[in-house]
Amino acid sequence: MKATVFVATAIAGLGATSDALADGDPTRGAQHYRACVACHALEPELHLSGPSLGNVFERKAGTAEGFVRYSDGLKTADFIWNAAALDGWLKDPAAMIPGTYMVFQGIANPQARADLIAFLEIAGKPGGGGKAAADGLIPAAWLRAGAPEPIRDVPPQARVTAIRHCGDSYFIRTDDGQETPYWEKNIRLKIDSVETGPPKGVAVILGAGMAGDRVSVIFSSLTDLISLVQEKC
Incomplete structure (x- = not known):
């Protein structure tokens, strides 16, 4: 079954969480985002084990510039990362895109998902990572996450x-x-x-x-x- 079918199913079942999505709190969401820092940077085009989440909001799935390790399901998925799609993904990535390479069990709590999505609506838009840091939602170091500092002149x-x-x-x-x-x-x-x-x-x-x-x-x-x-x- 194609990835778009699973995505449609996830989005169709969103009604039960729509109220939580509407009440998402980005400050609480920033705390949930802590778990994402091990694999994702917010600096655009800075990819770690997972793709950059810079500019992810409303980006077509499987299309982060310069990231080549997408699963076949995400490569062929035909949807954008909006609140509905992110809710289905964060709830259970493997159910939404079977065969995904993302090692993440999902977030069962709908309020926690809503909070994280509210944070990504800020940080995942152009210039949003810097705004999130400037507003004190996250430490500035989280923009680059676990990326090493560039190797320049060495002794x-x-x-x-x-x-x-x-x-x-x-x-x-x-x-x-x-x-x-x-x-x-x-x-x-x-x-x-x-x-x-x-x-x-x-x-x-x-x-x-x-x-x-x-x-x-x-x-x-x-x-x-x-x-x-x-x-x-």
Whole structure:
């Protein structure tokens, strides 16, 4: 059955919650939005594990610019994110769009959904995220949510010039001339191809907690990763 049928069903059943929707409180909704911050930013086109919710209100489903990880159901859905559609989605995403990739069980309480929708009617419109922060509904940091700060100029000891893999180890050479060995299971090789990543042709090593023996190496593209990592003892 097509996604639009499920959406129509969800919207058709909205009558029971229409009063709650009309009484949604954006201040309370901002508190419910706290659960969304782990996966969604409010800065437009800044995508995390989920698409940006900047400009989401009245946007056609499955069309956030630059986001490519939509399920087939959302790619082919023919509706906009208005109050009715959001209510059905927030109640039970998997029932509304079977096969959705969104890991979210839904909000059973209709008043809580109405409050969250009232918040998104403000924050999810053009310039709305900044307005929500300026009005004190949310901290300004929630606009970028869990997005890392862009990697700009880095010191020589964090700029990777070569990586060789030997046995169960990575040997990472940095621009200060040092080569440091790491157990292979303590190294994460990551790609950040958007504006938060390093410049093209540059890899950056960042600490990843523990006792300093775990690090992430960030590349701007798969091409850079392939060119910098060698199997060599």
